[in-house]
Amino acid sequence: MAVVWQRHPRYSLFIFVVLASTFYLLGPYHAATPFLTSTMRGLPRGNDLPSRLARSDRIYNKLLLDRKGLIKKFGPAPKDIALFPPNVSPWPAYTVWDFFPAAYNCPHEIQRLGALGDGGKWVCGISRVEHKPDCVVYSVGINYESSFEAEILSNTQHCQIWGYDFTVNAFGPQITGAQKGRTHFQAYGLAGADHHGPDDKPKMYTLESLMKMNGHTHIDILKIDIERWEFETLTALIKPYLTSGRPLPFGQLQLEIHIWDMTFEQYLTWWEMLEAAGLRPFWTEPNLVYQNYNRHGSTDLAEYSFLNTKGSNIFIKDAPGADHAGHNHA
Incomplete structure (x- = not known):
């Protein structure tokens, strides 16, 4: 050579x-790549929890600007949005989800708990409550399918689960043996107002009433699947907290959304209320079971998982005595 x-x-x-x-x-x-210089400049570089949350906030704030641009492009106002295909009343959901991506980065591990299909949910940082002695989970809408709840019980030592569904009389068969000792079930419904008088069937309660009944001031994980009643229920729940400036009483929310008979403007207003209360979507997936079963191939059901970024819940604040992995020592 x-x-x-x-x-x-x-x-x-x-x-x-x-x-x-x-x-x-x-x-x-x-x-430095163009992405890093244009999008990530100025973001906190630490790997502690506050730095990870600050990066997630910065990225999500950019999404809010992008959404405004997308609405202006197809509107220009929310009332003018006509989604594909046009001339379908009230409006189809084929492209609505493009305006509301799950763009918030969970600062912990993300894990799917429950069935690989309808029934399973995505959770941000189940390790944060693995050893939490006062872990509280609410599950509303059971439909005799409890693989999600069963996996929460399997992945934690102390979590207690309160379940509500007036269409069944118990949790599903996935919860067995000793796990049943950490579950509590009532055939009640969740609503935006209380209706539980002697003649009310089924009996309906607000989330605040259920928490008061159980002696709870905070819920770590809240799962809701109530066939479109989520709009009325969450509106009634959230508005008083927005007015008072208090953080919502739960750490994260797993929610199936049913956008039946709504305009884009109505849905946008409701979604922005969730955001104003501190809820940030970190995962989403369409309900493919419903989509394939429905003869029109409708995509108007989707699963979303939200992190509550306000207050001091276990998913956004390190508890005293927590190790670097985020586990609480009992």
Whole structure:
């Protein structure tokens, strides 16, 4: 090899120029990609929980600007949004989800708990409540399918689950043996107002009433699947907290959304109320069971998981005595 370099100095010079040019052109990409310089500049670089949350907030705030731009493009006002295909009343859901992506980065591990299909839910940081002695979970809408609740019980030591559904009389068969000792079931419904008089069948309670009945001031994980009543129920729940400035009484929310008979403007107003209360979506998936079963192939049901970014819940604040992995010591 040395002989080649000695006998052909022009060849050596050519190789040198090529290598130098290559390193020069690659230099900017090695130093910083365009994505990092335009999107990530100024983000906290630490790996502690406050830094991770700050990065997630910054990224989600950009999404809010992008949504405004998308509405202006297709509107220009929310009342003008006509989704594909046009001229379908009230409006189809084929593209609505494009306006509301789950763009918030969960600052912990994300894990699907429950069935790989209808019934399973995505949870942010189940490890945060693995050893939490006062872990409280509410599950509203059982439909005799409790794989989600069973996996929460399997992944935690102390979590107690309160379940509500007036269409069944117990949790599903997935909860067995000793797990049943950490569950509590009532055939009640969740609503925006109380209706539980002697003649009310089924009996309906607000979330605040159920919590008061159980002696709870906070819920770690709240799952709701109540066939479109989520709009009335969450509106009634959230508005008093927005008015008073108090944080919502739960750490995260797993919610199936049913956008039947709504306009885009109505849905946007409701969604922005969730955001104003501190709820940030970190995962979503369409309900493919419903989509394939429905003869029109409708996509107006979707599962969303939200993190509550306000207050001091266990998913956004380190508890005293927590180790670096975020586990609480009982």
